[in-house]
Amino acid sequence: xxxxxxxxxxxxxxxxxxxxxxxxxxxxxxxxxxxxxxxxxxxxxxxxxxxxxxxxxxxxxxxxxxxxxxxxxxxxxxxxxxxxxxxxxxxx
Numbered sequence: 009x010x011x012x013x014x015x016x017x018x019x020x021x022x023x024x025x026x027x028x029x030x031x032x033x034x035x036x037x038x039x040x041x042x043x044x045x046x047x048x049x050x051x052x053x054x055x056x057x058x059x060x061x062x063x064x065x066x067x068x069x070x071x072x073x074x075x076x077x078x079x080x081x082x083x084x085x086x087x088x089x090x091x092x093x094x095x096x097x098x099x100x
Contacts, residue, residue: 015055017041043070046098054088068100 013034016024020040026032043052051065054073059065064080071077072088072095081087086095 014038037073039073068098070098 009030010026010032011034013036014032015037017038017040023040024038032038037055039055043054051068051070053059053065053071054075056074057071058076059071060076060078063077065071065077066081066083066085068084069081070086071081071092072086074090075088075092076090077087077092079092081092084098084100086098087093088095
């Protein structure tokens with residue numbers, strides 16, 4: 009059974025297999041892709057990220073899924089977590 013509010017990624021839904029007698033509750037997100045942070049040239053903010061008031065996210069930054077951003081993120085940095093923390097720099 010899949011309850012309301014479940015999000016299923018449309019990038020590659022054929023990669024999702026749900027077995028018998030599985031209940032997926034509200035708010036669940038099933039993702040079928042992965043962003044490679046080593047690829048330059050794009051900024052990416054993952055699913056279910058919360059960006060707090062007065063926060064600036066720099067050019068080329070990546071914020072991991074489910075993160076809560078409470079501080080400014082400099083350009084070309086990767087951050088993730090709750091609260092979001094610096095993970096590493098990425099190439100321009």
